[in-house]
Amino acid sequence: MIETTIPRGTPLPRIRPWLGIAAAASFVVASAMALFWAPTDAVQGDVYRILYVHVPLAWLAYLAFVVVFLASVAWLWTKRPFFDAVAVASAEIGVLFTGLFLVAGSIWAKPTWGVWWTWEPRLVTTAIMFVMYVGYLLLRGLSTDFSRRATRAAVFGIVAVIDVPIVHLSVLWANSLHQLPTVLRIAGSPALDTPMLVTLMVSLGAYTLVYAYFMSARVSLELARQGRLWTRT
């Protein structure tokens, strides 16, 4: 008997409305801080404020694909459909946020680098990561049998995760236009003014809550879909 419901004891349905409210409220607070409270950058002026969207989107892209990897390992280990639902939900949300990450980066590149797109390692590896997970979703879409689809997707989800560190470290490995890490620096403390750092941390928290809300909703939908599939067969 394959379990296609949310595991017993999971408070997911009960906390979802509260998660939604917390995500929306923190998103409003983070946006207000980014637009009105954080100081203007001495070099880039107000253009830099896209940082408070761009960096959280990058973080969510990484987070989403690492969750795909963990859920894929869990599916192969336990064969519980819940983990396949988590993997597909996180992959879809990850593709959405990676797409937005590329768009936000492109908007930021135009006033700072003078071009919408340039053949720069961070940009190219991010675009490759995007294509990779579109491929993951394609692989899922082309498979019909539930168990085979989940297994094939899980194997690819494990293989593809290697691109996440490659994207992150590409700015260190190659001479590039992209700026070096400013928060997680090997050299020491973050190279950001305190109000800027606080605003960035609040934005990261807010976007993570948005991800958690999207995940809870999409996982529930996927489990309901799996349930219908099993009832029909």
Added chain:
Amino acid sequence: MIDRIALVAARELRAERRQPDGVVAAVTFIAVLVLLESLVVGPQIARDADVASALFWLALAFATILATMRSFDRELEDDALEGLVALPGGRDALFGGKVLSLAVVLVLVAAIGGLLSLVLLDLPVALPLHLLVVVLLGVVALPPIVVVDVVLALRLRARAALVPILALPVLVPQLVAATRGTSAALTGDALGALSWAGLLFAFAVVYTVVGLTIVPAAIE
């Protein structure tokens, strides 16, 4: 385990020798690309070490996909896959054997394709031994990923389009390392060539271990 892998690889190579359509298709593909390259970009640009290396490895990546798909098609046509998978340890042996036999086939393809590139483009080779090491390790680094992706797309519709979409993005680090290493060997940068060769070796080991660990679960 090693015995079973060797058995599958030997069987695969025997099949390839009797019906060498995979090798012929891969070599022809590389030859066509080398000829097209000099026509499209002009002989001066085509002879650039970076351009020639990049095209060679892209062609070899596609050739690997062609040869791997042909190899699995042969199994499906003969209904041999079920029998192979049913054997004890058959799934691991299938992955390991395919990777090993493909690496051998690709050495042949790379040797012919490489000689064609060197002759047709009149490329000077500053460090032949380094070039040999880079090409050998590059050839070993490609098959594990491609076999994984062909297994994942087995029996799916639109498989011919899906396999390159899945494989090429994952192959990017190997292709970059192989291209840079080859270019370094052609231009006389010994340290660069060996560093990239080391990276290729690391990728080959990592993906072979990952493949042997998780691919058996995907073979049905």
